[in-house]
Amino acid sequence: MSRARPEAPGAERSLPPNGLRAIALTLLAGFALALVLWLLAARGLPWPALPWDPQTMSLDQILLAYGLAPRGVIALIAGASLGLSGALLQVVLRNPIADPTTLGISAGAQLALVLTTILAPSLLEAGRWPVAMTGAAAAAGLVMATGARRGFAPVTMVIAGMLIGLTASALATAVTLARGEYLLSLVIWNGGSLVQQDWSGVRALLLVLCCAAVAAALLARPLRVLSLGAAGAAGLGLNVALVRLLAVAVAVTLAGAVSAELGLIGFVGLAGPAVARLLLTRLAGTALAAPRLAGPRLAGAGGIGGLLILAPVTGALILSLADGLVLSLARQTGEMFPTGAVTGLIGGPLLIWLLPRLRGATPPGQEAPEGVLPRRPRPARLLVALACATLLGAALLVWIGRVPGGWAVLDADSVRAFLPMRLPRLIAAAAAGAALALAGTVLQRLSANPLASPEVLGVSGGAALGYAGVIFALAAPGAVALMAGTMAGGALALALLLAFTARRDMPPERVLLAGIAVSALASAVLSAMMATGDARAFRVLGWLSGSSSGITMAPALALAGTALALWAAALAAGRWLALLPLGGPVAQGLGLPLTQARIALIVLAGLATGAATMLVGPLSFVGLMAPHLARRAGLARAADQLTGAALIGALLMLAADFGARMAGFPYELPLGLFASLIGAPWLLWLMTRPR
Incomplete structure (x- = not known):
């Protein structure tokens, strides 16, 4: 029996004729569907005779020849x-x-x-x-x-x-x-x-x-x-x-x-x-x-x-199908959505569906190691110092401000006058930062991926989608309904990831790819909502930037209580968080109920993200920064890292709130946007600096 000759490195095998025929038939069927959708959109428009001359054509003929036809091409x-x-x-x-x-x-x-x-x-x-x-x-x-x-x-x-x-x-x-x-x-x-x-x-x-x-x-x-x-x-x-x-x-x-x-x-x-x-x-x-x-x-x-x-x-086919769906919807409803927003509606679910079938497509991680990070023998001292810094920072931010003449330290009467307005937003900002940091720490340990965070894994996008859904579904949604919507959206986004991570131990790149797909899907839905020009869409747009200017004491205390409850729940799951980074088989061998632990931690991270997203919007990177800072500070144990990350997240968001108020004085910049402007460049520097 003859033995097949080994293939030379770098050589490419040609596709068999049957495979080429199957690919061609599949693509032809897709393009035929796109053409049918385009023809349905052009139905009723008269076809102009060649050569086209706008001077002799009717308005409907011009619409077809110079609007719909170039759009399809x-x-x-x-x-x-x-x-x-x-x-x-x-x-x-x-x-x-x-x-x-x-x-x-x-x-x-x-x-x-x-x-x-x-x-x-x-x-x-x-x-x-x-x-x-x-x-x-x-x-x-x-x-x-x-x-x-x-x-x-x-x-x-x-x-x-x-x-x-x-x-x-x-x-x-x-x-x-x-x-x-x-x-x-x-x-x-x-x-x-x-x-x-x-x-x-x-x-x-x-x-x-x-x-x-x-x-x-x-x-x-x-x-x-x-x-x-x-x-x-x-x-x-x-x-x-x-x-x-x-x-x-x-x-x-x-x-x-x-x-x-x-x-x-x-x-x-x-x-x-x-x-x-x-x-x-x-x-x-x-x-x-x-x-x-x-x-x-x-x-x-x-x-x-x-x-x-x-x-x-295939790229041409995907965009043509998306535009055909947009044209079909416009003909039925009279509402024209941007096609770019709809590509996420198609591409997001498509990529999520493809993930389990792309065996071998995602290579194993080749990230260069960070080296041995420090481990503090007495982390309690650092945690106490961080807690004191958080309280001291909040107190200073109450007293310091800007007036038309420049910077000023407020006197006692001014502090009493401004305290009812300033204290709730400080409490809310610190609580939102702590909640995002807790969610980021849980996700990083759950996925054994140091780059996981609510923003990267699509949790923030899902929370934003839940918020927008409540805005559009209810005539006058209250704070409770909005918070429930954001929490449910964040948990649902994580549940989509669970559908893949629970089946097999995925490499970090595959989990990251799933998060990108979920984020793209959420962004596409939000873009489609906002492109309608509805007044509710502009409310969503303003919220997406994040702002704490209108928060009162009751919601601020509710957010702080939620953050404390989530912190306590995360500490209770400390053993799970300590074992999960070792990998699924090892954790299960040590007696960890793997499926139940993952579900519980996903719900916990979703709730924390939803609560924080209500205030700062989905654009902050505190959930990625704070766990890294805590780990680099030597907080290695799960409980220590959770507590340290929460305190660091509170400090970061307090600094972002102060900057948002003062950088554009007398106007206020969006809190979530300002936090991302602080966090993203810092992380880029962290990634590029020499080890």
Whole structure:
């Protein structure tokens, strides 16, 4: 019997004819459905005769020829552009969860366009493209610089991208809220609108896509060599830095062009390559075409070439289907939603469904170790010092303030006058920070992932969705209903993660990817809600930024009591939190009721996040910062880290509340946005500093 000859490293196997036929039929069926949806939207509009001349056409003919037709075409081109951009980023970074959204590239373009629109509109005279490209390139440069310090490890890259994206989105939202005359147009643009008035956008994006496709074809062979690993590729004479730079430049150009022309369209660059891999695997019956960090090459059916060809096609299909659904809804209800908001509604559940089926797609973690962190022999002294610092800080913030003439220390009469207004917000801010820190500590120990937090794992997004749902469902929702909605939303988001983590021990990257999917789904629903222009939508938008200015003593004390109860419950689960980081099998072998413990801790983290999100919104990173600070301070035991993180979270949020009140005096900045502006740059510095 003949023996199969081993395949050369880096070689790619061709797809069998049956697999190619199955892939083609599947894609044709999807595009046929997208075409049917488009034809239904065009039903009743008269088709103009060629050649088109607007002077001789009716209004309905112009609407079809210069509105609906270019819209259908640009959906294909933009989807293909984002699919190719995501595939290039995933291949060159060997990271299956990289795309323009998770790496902050789209948020950088958003910030540049928002700032230019409001602060320097004259710069837009040359068009939006240069501005968007500059912002996208700046964000990509920051992410790449951060990743280079850690060997482009997947979780480091994604968390750096999310931090940069959060900072950019926080700045853009703060500036947008400050200029109400631009609010509605910017909200709609941020959602990603495919509305077209002529064919100019189609021509521009098509030119960019064609040039990028040629560049990707030229880069395919160097990328195949790079899949051997940076050291192996350099040993074969490849200029690794140049190949990475060129591939990222092509990906950033594609993402920036789409953002400039259409606004923010998220998730297509992540879902397109994921669907492409699934097709290459399940339909062709061969090895998975996915980057392997631990393996010597990018293996699988069709390899890099197959992924770079198929990802643009699947990206085009996803965005076309999303736009077809938007057009169908608009015809039925008369309400036109931005298509970019709907892509998350499709992509989020799709990626969640794909996660269990992407066996082997997520490589094992290659994060460089942090070394041995300090462990205090007597942590009680530090905890007492943190408690005293929290009380002293709150007392100082009561006495210190700004007046029109500058800074001032209030006298006793002024303190008595301002105390009823200032004390509730200080209590609420400290309680919200403590609750977020408790949730972050629980999640990090539960998932054994040091980068887990309510913001990263989609818990805050779920809580925000619960808040918005109560706003839209009830005519006059009270504080109790709103808090119940936010808590239920946070717990539901974590329950979705439980559906995957309870089945098998997932690597941190897979859990992170699930959190990104949940966050994208929540963000898409919120964007769709706000794009309607309803008065309730603007209430949600204002709340998303976070503010403690209107809180009274009763809700503040209720939030403080909730934080204390959650802290006590977390301490009671201290043994679980000490055993879970050892891994599921080890914890279960030591007598831990694994399923019950996970469910209880997920509910606990969801409740804590929901309670805090009521005040600060979903944009704070306190839940990620505080546990890290506590651990680096030597608080290693579960109970010590919980208590220390809660106190540090309270201090951070007190500082954020003070900064939000004073930085823009006499106007007040949103609390949650200010907290994210403090936290995200600090974490970026922490990730890039030498060990």
